[in-house]
Structures are given as C-alpha cells and as structure tokens.
Amino acid sequence: MPKHTFKVNGRQVTVDIEDDTRLLWVLRDVLGITGPKYGCGINVCKACTSHINGKAFNPCSVPVSKIGPDDEITTIEGLPATVGKDLHPMQEAWIDRDVPQCGYCQPGQIMAAVDKVREVKHKGGTITDEDIDEIRNMCACGTYFRIREAIKQGAEGM
Amino acid sequence: MAGQHRSGEPGRPKTGDMGRRRFLGYLIAAPTLAVGVKLGEAGFDPEPAVAEAGLPSVLPEVQEVYDLSDLLLDSTRPTANLITVVVNEDGTVSFAMPRSENGQGVTTMAAMLIAEEMDIPVEDVKVEPADARPELLFNQQTQGSNTAITMYTPIRVAAALARGRLLEAAAIKLGDEATNLRTRAGRVISKAGSSIPFAELAAEAASTETREALTQLKPREEYTVIGTEQRRDDIVAAVTGQKTYTTDIDFPEALPTMIARPPTIKGTVESVNNLDQVKNMPGVSDVVTISTDASPRTGPSPSGVAVRARTFGHCIEAIRALDITWGPGSVDGESDESILRQIRDAQAPFNAPSPTPLDQAAGEVPLVTEPLGNVGPTEAIEEEFVFYWRSNAAMEPNVAVADVREDSAEVWTPTQVPIWTQQQVAEELGLPVGKVTVHVMRGGGGFGRRLFNEAPLEAVRVSKQTGKPVRLMWHRADECRAGRAHPMCTSRIRATYSKSLGKVVSFEQRHTGVSTDYTEVFGEMLTSNAARLPFSNELSVSQSVFYLTVNVPYDFGGIVLGYNEIFAFDKFATGSVRNLNNADVRPAQELMVDRLAAKLGKDRLEFRLAHLEEGRAKRVLEKVRDAGEWGRELPKGVAQGVAVHEEYKGVMAVLAEVDARPRTANRQIRGATTGPRVTRVTMAVDVGLPINPLGLRAQLEGGIMTGISHVFTGSLHLRDGNFQEASWDDYRYTRHWNAPPEVNIIVIPPEGERIGGAGEFAVGASTAAVASAYAAASKTMPTTFPIGHEKGLPFTVKSFEPPVPPSPKDGLRAYPAPSAAKGAFNPAR
Ligand code: FES
Ligand code: FES
Numbered sequence A: 001m002p003k004h005t006f007k008v009n010g011r012q013v014t015v016d017i018e019d020d021t022r023l024l025w026v027l028r029d030v031l032g033i034t035g036p037k038y039g040c041g042i043n044v045c046k047a048c049t050s051h052i053n054g055k056a057f058n059p060c061s062v063p064v065s066k067i068g069p070d071d072e073i074t075t076i077e078g079l080p081a082t083v084g085k086d087l088h089p090m091q092e093a094w095i096d097r098d099v100p101q102c103g104y105c106q107p108g109q110i111m112a113a114v115d116k117v118r119e120v121k122h123k124g125g126t127i128t129d130e131d132i133d134e135i136r137n138m139c140a141c142g143t144y145f146r147i148r149e150a151i152k153q154g155a156e157g158m
Numbered sequence B: 001m002a003g004q005h006r007s008g009e010p011g012r013p014k015t016g017d018m019g020r021r022r023f024l025g026y027l028i029a030a031p032t033l034a035v036g037v038k039l040g041e042a043g044f045d046p047e048p049a050v051a052e053a054g055l056p057s058v059l060p061e062v063q064e065v066y067d068l069s070d071l072l073l074d075s076t077r078p079t080a081n082l083i084t085v086v087v088n089e090d091g092t093v094s095f096a097m098p099r100s101e102n103g104q105g106v107t108t109m110a111a112m113l114i115a116e117e118m119d120i121p122v123e124d125v126k127v128e129p130a131d132a133r134p135e136l137l138f139n140q141q142t143q144g145s146n147t148a149i150t151m152y153t154p155i156r157v158a159a160a161l162a163r164g165r166l167l168e169a170a171a172i173k174l175g176d177e178a179t180n181l182r183t184r185a186g187r188v189i190s191k192a193g194s195s196i197p198f199a200e201l202a203a204e205a206a207s208t209e210t211r212e213a214l215t216q217l218k219p220r221e222e223y224t225v226i227g228t229e230q231r232r233d234d235i236v237a238a239v240t241g242q243k244t245y246t247t248d249i250d251f252p253e254a255l256p257t258m259i260a261r262p263p264t265i266k267g268t269v270e271s272v273n274n275l276d277q278v279k280n281m282p283g284v285s286d287v288v289t290i291s292t293d294a295s296p297r298t299g300p301s302p303s304g305v306a307v308r309a310r311t312f313g314h315c316i317e318a319i320r321a322l323d324i325t326w327g328p329g330s331v332d333g334e335s336d337e338s339i340l341r342q343i344r345d346a347q348a349p350f351n352a353p354s355p356t357p358l359d360q361a362a363g364e365v366p367l368v369t370e371p372l373g374n375v376g377p378t379e380a381i382e383e384e385f386v387f388y389w390r391s392n393a394a395m396e397p398n399v400a401v402a403d404v405r406e407d408s409a410e411v412w413t414p415t416q417v418p419i420w421t422q423q424q425v426a427e428e429l430g431l432p433v434g435k436v437t438v439h440v441m442r443g444g445g446g447f448g449r450r451l452f453n454e455a456p457l458e459a460v461r462v463s464k465q466t467g468k469p470v471r472l473m474w475h476r477a478d479e480c481r482a483g484r485a486h487p488m489c490t491s492r493i494r495a496t497y498s499k500s501l502g503k504v505v506s507f508e509q510r511h512t513g514v515s516t517d518y519t520e521v522f523g524e525m526l527t528s529n530a531a532r533l534p535f536s537n538e539l540s541v542s543q544s545v546f547y548l549t550v551n552v553p554y555d556f557g558g559i560v561l562g563y564n565e566i567f568a569f570d571k572f573a574t575g576s577v578r579n580l581n582n583a584d585v586r587p588a589q590e591l592m593v594d595r596l597a598a599k600l601g602k603d604r605l606e607f608r609l610a611h612l613e614e615g616r617a618k619r620v621l622e623k624v625r626d627a628g629e630w631g632r633e634l635p636k637g638v639a640q641g642v643a644v645h646e647e648y649k650g651v652m653a654v655l656a657e658v659d660a661r662p663r664t665a666n667r668q669i670r671g672a673t674t675g676p677r678v679t680r681v682t683m684a685v686d687v688g689l690p691i692n693p694l695g696l697r698a699q700l701e702g703g704i705m706t707g708i709s710h711v712f713t714g715s716l717h718l719r720d721g722n723f724q725e726a727s728w729d730d731y732r733y734t735r736h737w738n739a740p741p742e743v744n745i746i747v748i749p750p751e752g753e754r755i756g757g758a759g760e761f762a763v764g765a766s767t768a769a770v771a772s773a774y775a776a777a778s779k780t781m782p783t784t785f786p787i788g789h790e791k792g793l794p795f796t797v798k799s800f801e802p803p804v805p806p807s808p809k810d811g812l813r814a815y816p817a818p819s820a821a822k823g824a825f826n827p828a829r
Helices: A023-030 A089-096 A106-122 A129-133 A144-156 B068-076 B106-118 B134-140 B147-174 B235-240 B275-279 B312-321 B336-346 B418-429 B454-466 B476-481 B522-532 B541-549 B582-599 B604-611 B615-627 B693-712 B761-778
Strands: A003-008 A011-016 A050-052 A055-057 A072-074 B023-027 B034-038 B082-087 B093-097 B125-129 B182-184 B187-189 B195-197 B211-215 B255-260 B268-272 B284-290 B304-309 B324-327 B379-387 B399-404 B409-413 B436-440 B470-473 B489-498 B503-514 B558-566 B638-647 B650-659 B677-686 B742-747
Touching: A023 B312, A050 A106, A055 A106, A089 A106, A089 A144, A089 B235, A106 A129, A106 A144, A106 B235, A129 A144, A144 B693, B023 B147, B034 B147, B082 B147, B093 B106, B093 B147, B106 B125, B106 B147, B147 B182, B147 B187, B147 B195, B147 B211, B255 B312, B255 B454, B268 B284, B268 B304, B275 B284, B275 B312, B284 B312, B284 B454, B304 B312, B304 B454, B336 B489, B336 B503, B336 B558, B379 B582, B399 B454, B409 B418, B409 B454, B418 B436, B418 B454, B454 B470, B489 B582, B503 B582, B541 B558, B582 B604, B582 B638, B582 B693, B582 B761, B604 B615, B604 B638, B615 B638, B615 B650, B615 B677, B615 B742, B638 B761, B650 B761, B677 B693, B677 B761, B693 B742, B693 B761
Parallel strands: A003 A072, B093 B125, B255 B470, B409 B436, B503 B558, B677 B742
Antiparallel strands: A003 A011, A050 A055, A050 A072, B023 B034, B023 B211, B034 B082, B082 B093, B182 B187, B187 B195, B255 B304, B268 B324, B284 B304, B379 B489, B399 B409, B399 B470, B489 B503, B638 B650, B650 B677
C-alpha cells in the first residue's frame, strides 16, 4: 500500500493507505484526529474545514495523494498552537458569545472564520456582514447570529 | 414512617416558610454522599397544572387547558424511580441526567439547578446524559420541550438534600448546630468564621443505609444562579474539537459502516449481483444484506446492503461499486402533485358557524369553543395553504456504535429515547433487556430525529451478522432520502367577520396531511393518559397531538379546529419535527389574521392586541411593538410582520422585517439561495421562570433560523417515489447568507416558578412573523411553503443508483467553494 507523509498540527505522520482515500478519513479513521467533522463528504456543508498551509480547505474532498510531504495540515485541535496560546482569539470569541449549541458544525465554522478574517485582513480590510454572508458552513442548530457576532469580535484579536 | 430518621432542614432561613413545602427524597448507602429523588413524587409542579383545577364550563380549545407539557408531566408522575446526585471526594458534584443532550443546553441547566441549591460554582457540577434506565419508564425521553418543565423540582430536591447532609456532617466536625451553619462557594461556613470545603465532607456525609429524608428548597428570593446567564457546560470542548460524538469514540475495533439504500422510499433488496467483487475491494471487511426497518424483527425482505470497512471513505467507494437489484418501495411513482391531490380529496368541508359535534365527513372531531349567537350579516375569507415536505436532519447524521456478543450487546448512540432504544435492540436481538446497555451520547442535533431507532437497530443487525463491532453512520444523501420528513400537509382557513360590528365572528381551520409517525413514544403515553383528556378517547394519536399543541391565541368568536390525515403511519418515513404542527398551522393563521385586520380596516398589530385573550400575550406583543419599532418608516419593498404564540406554558411575540427589494433578493453570492432577506427580528418571550436566559435565547435564535428556512427555502421535493435532495445545497436550510444581521430577544424577567419549555417554541411563531413580513413586503400573500418550492429544482439531482454521490477531489480550495459554481437562486422570483 502506498505510504503518505505530511505534517498535521505540527507532527510528522506517515500513513499506509490507498492514494484516493480522502484526507478526512485519514485524519479521523486512521489518525484519530476527530475535530474535523463529517457533514456531507461532498464539499458542501464545510463541517470538515481545516487549513492547509494556513488556508482553509475541505479534507473530505481531497485525496490523500494530493498532500505532499511539505504540506502542513492544521485541524481545530492545532489552531491554538498557530498563535502559541491555549486558545485562538476566534475560539475565545466563540466561548465569550456562547456560540455552540450541539457544537457539531463549530470546528468547521471556526476554521472557516479564521480563514475569512485572514483573507480580509490580507486585503487590508475589516470583516463585514457581506464577508460573513459568503461563508458556506452549514449549522442546523441555527447559531448563525452568534457566529456573526463572534467573528467580528474574534477578528479584533487577530 | 415511625422510627425512620428524616433529616431536618438545617441552615435554611426560617422566615416566612410556614407554608413552605417539604419534599421527599432518599439518602443512598454509598461510600460518598449520594442522594436520590423519585421524579414523580418530588416533582410535583409548584403550581397545580391548570388541568387539575377543573375545566371551565365553556370548553376552551384543548391546548389552553391541557397542553402537551401537562401530558408529559402527568405521564412522568406515577412511574419514576430515583435520579441521583453524588458529591465526589474532590468536592465536585455529579449527576447522570436521564435526558439526551443534542444542543438544547439541558445539562447546563441541570448543573445550574444543582449549583443553586448547593451553593457551589456551576463549573463544579458535572452532568452527563445517563445510560438507558428502563425503571425510569417515560422519564427518560427528551421531547415536546419538556425537560425544563419535568426536571426542575426533582433535581433541586436532590441537591437540597445533599446540602443538608453536608451541613449535618460539618456540624459534627465543628461541634456546632447545623442551623448555625451556611454554605457558600462549595464550603460550609460557621458563624465563627471557620469553613470546611465540601470535598472534606463528602465521605462523612455519606449514608450507611438507604432511607427517606425530607428537605425544603431554597426560596426564590435567594436565587443567585437560576435566572443568570451561563455558558454551555461543554463549550471549551466544543470549540477545541475535543467534544466526543458517537463516531469519535475510541473503539478501534468498531470499524466504519455505511449502508447502500434503495432508490425509492422503503424499497427492498432483490439481489446483490457482485457481492464477491465488492468484498474484495481494498479496505472492505464485510458486506451484508440487512433490514433497515425502524421496528425490530419486521419484514422478511432486506432493504439495505451494509459495508464495514477500514474508513468511511472505503465504505463510500464500496457502496458506489455495489450492483444491486432493487425491489419496489412503498410509494413508487408518487410525487408532490399526486400526494397533494390525495390530501385534497381527504380535506373536510368547512362547516362553521354551525359545526356538528362529530364531523362525519372526515371522521374527525372538530373542537368548538362557544356558540356564535346571532350577529347579523357577515362576510367571509377563505384560503388554502400548502406546506411541502421538510427534513429534520441534524448536522451529525444518524449514528450508532454497536458491539453485539453472543449473550449481550452494547450500543452508543445519541438517542432521545434511550429506554425505547434498549427495548427495541433487545427485541431485535432476542436478548433480555438487562443484557443490552445503551450509552446515551451527546448528539449533534436532535429536532425529533433521534426519537427513532433506525441507526441503533441497523448497527446491531450488522454487528450481529458480522460478529464484529461496528461504527455506523448515514451518508448525507441518506439523511435527505431515507430520513424522516415532516409530512406534507394543507391547512385551510375560513373566517367570518361582521363589518358593522367590526368583529371576527368565526375562525375555522382544517388541517389535512400525510400521517405523522408518532408510534415511537407518544403513542403509549397518550393511550395511558387518554382518559384524562377532555375529549373522546377514541382519537388517533396524531389528532391528540394536534389538539394538544395547537390553538388560536385570539378571541375570534367561534373557533373550530379540525385535523385529519391520509395513509398508514409508516407509508412514508415521517416524524415529529421541531415544533410539530405549529410550524404549519401558525403561519397559516397569522396570514389570515393580517387579512382580517385589513378587511376590518385595522392596523395588523393593534388588531392582534385588541383580540388577545391573555395578559401575558398582550405584554410580549407590546414589547416587540416598542422595541421593534412597529410601523417605522421603511423603504418600499421592505416591511414588517408580526405573530403571537402560546405553547409549552410560554408566550411569545415576534416582529420580523423582510427586505424583498429586487437588489436584495437578487444579490449574488455564488451558489447561494439568496432571495428576500430577513433583516431584523425582535422577539419577546415569557417562559415564566427562565433558568438560563443565555441558553434560552440560543434555542430561540435557532428557532428563528428554522422559521426562515420554512418560509423561503427548506423543503424536500417528492418525485417518482423518492426525495430529490441529497445535500445541504439541495435541501436549503438557512445559511449565513440568509441569516438576519440583527436579532433582539427580550426575555421577560422571572415571574412565579412556572417553567416553560423552549426547544421548539420559536419555530411556528418565527415562520408566521417572517411569512407575514414577506406578504407585506411583496404585497402578495404566499400560500405555498416554502415559497421557492414550486419553482423547480435549483440543483442537479444526484444519482439514486448508486445511492451516494462520488467523493469530490476539488477540496483544496474552500473559497470560493467549487460546489458553488452556479449563480445564486432567488426563491421569490
Ligand atoms: S464533510 Fe467536508 S464539506 Fe461536508
Ligand atoms: S451548533 Fe449544531 S449544527 Fe451548528
């Protein structure tokens, strides 16, 4: 079986698995990294959103063979370390606003929010309602209003 | 009780407590302090239920005197056994709560109640859902928004008993009188200033025998926790990815398992034509044909092919490779149009203002309020509203982990009905109930979805057949197509009014739909309580639920409500979805109220205010009128709508604003369903005593988002015997691009100790207010819901064979999402 080597949350890993196995299953079912959630498996719900080299992506829709040895994957578990703290400012805002209900979509929401804020900041702007409107992450508990407030608050700390 | 020790009530102020009630509980023999309470005995509502106060002479609508909360409360009274609170040696307090936690915040609420009575920090109370406990009978189901209502007193009694014991233990240690001691922040404190942490008292306070004990509860005036805002107990775990859901559990031998499901609803497997080939695919461990039926041991015909493999990715590949010959389903060839025709054929005629007691035409019992009298000439308005199928899918799909052995079984699943799950699993496997353990996992959304046992039954079937533990999960496509749906229905309303009197004379609503499957739990409860209901006990369960949950909050003269349905309960897979009938019944009503106001030349809000029967309802309506600036100047195409709702012992008003201007409705976000935007929602809610206003508001906010989905976008399309949707882009629940940027929820401060439920409360009212605002903004009253449903399918239908779509390879870029290749869809166009 082919071997695949890459970095997850600062740790070098090697897995023996078929080339076309989507990364979400490698993370969850093989490596036991269960923060990224399954909500659809077809790049729609965004519950699995994680970062590759600092940018948001959806591991349910990426064959593991597309991940190279130099690629750095960050899941929700590894997000605090990217700022060298126990919690990322976005997670702190999520706690402060008591965002989660069932919580299932929230790892993906937070990873998407961090990416969106980075993108907006990179362009020299501040996050607006219109930016948030573009986030595709689904939440069946309907926590959207609190997410909206938390993103604005979290962005201030980023 | 002679000779039996009853602990007194040390340390509670004696002022004004002559009439204060004492509650019975149990000290439990254990190494550390443990107390128990029978849910039924200690759990008497502080105020007697209205139903017990006797029925008024003129029969109001049933819901007003005896709503679903009363029924659940009464059903929980006689049968319960103990729930227990344990003080651990580290001073923390544990409580295994006989309820499911799917995001409603009930464990947080329980922790608050315990913290309040015991004077310890909320963080020091650990509450987890309890395993299935058959002795609790109906006390372990989570539905009908009943948790706050039924658990409020029993939990407090247990905590108060524990506190009393800690005081007694401290008194011995300090050589003081317990009455001289008080508790604060997890410590017992004496007047002299010495203090002992609970941790040091837990073992000494333990009882050596199990016996009865009496206690009193902290008086309302002294509450410092109840009524304050508390964050969710699992919030840190939830935002760091550490919260453990069913498929996350550490059980490596339980391999991922998925099921290939039929292309039509309730189809069957005739043959699997390439079994060996698929068994030999990489990573695949087992392929077995099983029943996917929701009841144990039913049907000789298998209806799914299960694949157990190294990862869920391998399961998906194998399912896509399976060549299966499928047999017919239960509704092959049926479509939205054919079902609507059948519903219309079954609709009962309007017959107000002189309804007969039994409406023979539809075999239904209409509820009639008062005689109409002679009011002179009247005019009438009449309308039919159509509500299409809705999915109640949660973000976490149906899941269960199962390990079936020769003579026992263990199951992990986020069930809302653990005892029922345990019973059904035992029946399926032919095991005694005591040999089946059901662990109740924290779930990723409930909404009535987890009142049914498809996932645990499927999991144990596969585990039994393969002889191996399994980690079963549904694919998202399964959720849409094989999951439970809110039944399609019509609601017809006819109202008569007198222009000369300026009054509404009669209001008649006839609701007809595909039958709702209530067999799981409501069935037995209603049967056992039927004799207590103030109407014939021959009603079907669905009719009972309808009459128990539905009312008209306005004084509109003669009110007639009727309900009937078509098909056997299991022809479609239906179920009670968040807010049961009110998500349909209420928007239909409120739209007609708007029309009546217009006919009588009245302002829509003031008209409602003038016709509300209840003072609390008037107050919440006035609140939203003022806070939401009713009647404020808005651009053409933007308008307000309003609704009032009474249910679950609470009352609320909602004022919504909808922007239907073309430039808003046609806004372009790639792949989004845009359309009219709800820009602002103001809600005022009176639930009596809100235990955790922060959690309460979360539930209400979620209800608003669901209401928005119901009005504009969220529906399933039935064609050729199955639903066409297969993803969250197909089934269009509210997304960020639809969510209102402004939400203001006013929680009326506590009054009395009457507890109302919240989980479902906001859905019907929000749907109604948003529909009303949209009607005003667009100047057209919508009569089909969601409004976009009949505009065709704004997506490419995914394959039915194979039953799950291929896994994409384009996920390296999240934004713009590759799945969002298409332009935006405006459901109002
Ligand atoms: S699971 Fe990856 S986008 Fe839905
Ligand atoms: S919090 Fe439950 S799905 Fe988002």
